[in-house]
Amino acid sequence: MSEMDLSLLPMLSSLKQKSQSFLPNNLRRIIIEQSKRAGVGHIGSALSIVEIITALYGHVLNVSGIRDPNRDRFILSKGHAALALYGAFHLKGWISKEELDTFCGNGSKLGVHPEHILPHVDFATGSLGQGLSFGVGAALAAHHEKANRQVYVLLSDAEMNEGAVWEAIMFARQHKLSNLCAILDANGQQAFGYTRDVLDQTNISERLQSFGWQVNSVDGHNVNELVKTIHSPINFGGAPRFVIARTVFGKGVSFMENKIKWHYSPLSDHEYKEAMAEIDKHS
Amino acid sequence: MRTAFVKTLVEIAERDKRVFMLTGDLGYMALEPFMDRFPDRFINVGVAEQNMIGIATGLAESGYIPFAYSIVTFATLRPYEFIRNGPVLHNLPVRIVGVGGGLEYGHNGASHWGLEDVAVMRVQPNMTVIAPADHEQTKKAVENTWDISGPIYYRLGKDDKTLVTGLNGKFTFGQLDIVQEGKDVLLISMGAISADTAQAIEELNLRGLSCGFAIASTINPPPVELDKVLSNYKAVITVEAHYKVGGIGSLVAETIAEKALNTLxxxxxxxxxxxxxxxxxxxxxxxxxxxxxxxxxxVLMTADKLEAKNRERQSCPVN
Incomplete structure (x- = not known):
């Protein structure tokens, strides 16, 4: 835990009251607070999926019980944004504030990437390019049983660089896994550059369509639009679905938006105050 | 071994609906009995071994027992990180089936030789590693292990004819299979090369040497009482179609060192x-x-070395 300016304390206590309901900016506050407290990065990557996570955990996912075989599955294939997931678990009441406060501490179950030891993590991730294959297997199992559960996989656009993702894309179409919905966090940025400069993906929708997927493009920061697009009844024998969520890296904290630096950098005390003030202003 | 494996798996799948078979586009003239009997539980995933293991992970998390089949190198090395982050770290019952361990695909060249598969698999603490010596043992090994918890790696050979003399299809999970006891040296072999080892022992018997012979068909977890068997011999010779580092020879070396045994x-x-x-x-x-x-x-050279050592010891004046 890094040293923190005592003047920040009133801000932290106000967080407690505001974080009861599942709203995007409550999730943003958790991300900023916890990353500051733990002194870790990956902030921009977590901020860009706030509305997607809100749509999924607030409205879409059917998770009736811990490890219930018939629950929907969710795989955060871009595991480095796990803080957004932990925030969602807290807002759902699945993990306490005390447990959330262990993020990145010694002995914590809440590391930088999600581990399977947490009961609500279906699959541990952290190595890019593996989550979609796990999801394809889970969707295949549900398809085999004609079960109603759905499988959602959230990928980063950088992750589309991985060849294995395309193996999974071809397989899911071949086997008509319409109970599988992949969501792309298309923030245009990766760890060491912009996607357009590394491996350009400007025509990603067309590429995915040409692989036989049903593709919908959506504003990745509009929860209602996301829910409408992601939530869809299963049409057995149809195509799997890819939702391209157009997002802004670091969304909600203007000095972070679209800046490579915020893939890794932790916040200074000053930056923390500025970030929280901006989120509060827009809440 | 692969025919015996498929036949056994068909019998198991008949009684257990959780069994799935995935292949990375290999197994022509071998996997058809499963494919024909259970078309809805057989999937050719294409030449995409990483995805195959990812899919197997997803299936296993949903309650199934998937067998993922390919040639040893493609089944273990190409998707290695998927194996690690999927079935290993989630401790799921994925079965990785590698065919052609060692130098069986001789004419196909090094890309097809499984020379480090046991090494990379046995470093994963919860990965059960099984390398049957012949097709009768394959049947027994699969029957006795297919539904244990956690992941398994089966290293199979292609040969469905040759039998290891004296093994008689024995397989005891987690133990060495002792083919014969002896006095002079102990041979421990792994996989299909056990048949060649058995033939060598027959010849050595004719020459008057008394060799112990054990087959290491379970490599991970290490066979229980391996140290006790080793301690009965002055010398042990390990035989494996695998790189020297990481296979059965390494396992025996670790055991000798850790148990401070006086075995060459x-x-x-x-x-x-x-x-x-x-x-x-x-x-x-x-x-x-x-x-x-x-x-x-x-074996003869090792026996000579032992005898020379013995003579040296006897002729040495007591200090």
Missing amino acids: LVRMAVDGIPDGITGSQAFMYSCHGLSKENIVNT
């Missing part, structure tokens, strides 16, 4: 990078010093 170890294995020369399995065994004749000679 000679590791017969592939020692060095393939040089581009290809040929039949028997030819490749000769190239790498693993033929029956090589085994006989190594």
Whole structure:
């Protein structure tokens, strides 16, 4: 835990009251607070999926019980944004504030990437390019049983660089896994550059369509639009679905938006105050 | 072994609906009995081994027992990180089935030789590693292990005819299979090369040497009482179609060191990078010093060394 300016304390206590309901900016506050407290990065990557996570955990996912075989599955294939997931678990009441406060501490179950030891993590991730294959297997199992559960996989656009993702894309179409919905966090940025400069993906929708997927493009920061697009009844024998969520890296904290630096950098005390003030202003 | 494996798996799948079979586009003229009997539980995933293991992970998390089949190198090395982050770290019952362990695909060249599969698999603490010695043992091994918890790696051979003399299809999970006891030296072999080892022992018996012979069909977890068996012998010779580092020879070396045993170890294995020369399995065994004749000679030389040591000890004045 890094040293923190005592003047920040009133801000932290106000967080407690505001974080009861599942709203995007409550999730943003958790991300900023916890990353500051733990002194870790990956902030921009977590901020860009706030509305997607809100749509999924607030409205879409059917998770009736811990490890219930018939629950929907969710795989955060871009595991480095796990803080957004932990925030969602807290807002759902699945993990306490005390447990959330262990993020990145010694002995914590809440590391930088999600581990399977947490009961609500279906699959541990952290190595890019593996989550979609796990999801394809889970969707295949549900398809085999004609079960109603759905499988959602959230990928980063950088992750589309991985060849294995395309193996999974071809397989899911071949086997008509319409109970599988992949969501792309298309923030245009990766760890060491912009996607357009590394491996350009400007025509990603067309590429995915040409692989036989049903593709919908959506504003990745509009929860209602996301829910409408992601939530869809299963049409057995149809195509799997890819939702391209157009997002802004670091969304909600203007000095972070679209800046490579915020893939890794932790916040200074000053930056923390500025970030929280901006989120509060827009809440 | 692969025919025996498929036949056994069909019998298991008949009684257990959780069994799935995935293949990375291999198994022509081998997997058809499963494919024909259970078309809805058989999937050719294409030449995409990473995705195959990812899919197997997803299936296993949903309650199934998937068997993922390919040639040893493609089944273990290409998707290795998927194996680690999927079935290993989630402790799921994925079964990785590698066919053609060692130098069986001799003519196909080094890309098809499984020379480090056991090494990379046995470092994963919860990965059960099983390398049957012949097709009868394969049947028994699969029957006895298919539904245990956690992941399994089965290293199979292609040969469904040759039997290891004296093994009689024995398989005891987690233990060495002792083929014969002896007095002079102990031979421990792993996989299909056990048949060649058995032939070498027959010849050594004729020459008056008393060799113990054990088959390490379970490599991980390490066979219980391996140390006790080793401690009965002054010398042990391990025989494997695998790189010298990481296979059964390494496991025996670890045991000798950790238990401070007074046993001389000679590791017969592939020692060095393939040089581009290809040929039949028997030819490749000769190239790498693993033929029956090589085994006989190594045992004789080791026995001579032991005897010389013994003489030295006896002639040495007591201090």
